[in-house]
Amino acid sequence: MGQLDGRAHGTTTTYRLLPWPSPEGKPCYLVTGSTGGYISRLADDLEAAQLATGSDVLGLARSVLDDPASPYTEVRYAGLRLAECLADALRVAESRGLRLPGS
Template sequence: MEHAQNTPTPRLLPWLSSDGNPCYLLTDHNGGYLSRLADDMETVQLATATDVRDLARTVLDDPSSPYTEVRYAGLRLAECLTDALRVAESRGLRLLALEAGGTGP
């Protein structure tokens, strides 16, 4: 993806650096190995979020669920929500680049 001036638009990747900072990738519209890896990782993250949501519902729907199980479910849901929001942000930024006249991945 690129701006109208053919300047590559950084892609927000679905993982963090070792320091906990966001990672970005500059690539042309043809993509490459890291772009495909990021696409695959986003797919896995969203599928995992669906699985965790389904499992958490079982715990949260049971009023007699132990506190530790409810807390564990909440922590996992928060992790999955963080991943899903990063995927949404990344995809939104790529859509904005396309609307601005760039080319897609």
């Protein structure tokens, strides 16, 4: 994915990986022009929320993981939430990496 030159119209077409999967769990892409639209702004907002949530979950998980007396269920729950947040952060990183010039 990345950018395609829309020479016929004098624009650059970009394929943006969205921060949510399709209903089938597959990657979702948005075809955009050089200026973003509503869905691009929505994706930007969701990416920011996902990264903020990841930061919050990391802080909470650290306290559970630092306590050797934490019950197994709390440790497992923290691990599951951390895995979800890591998946979100990796998707954001991939999306932003694909939008870098020359990618």
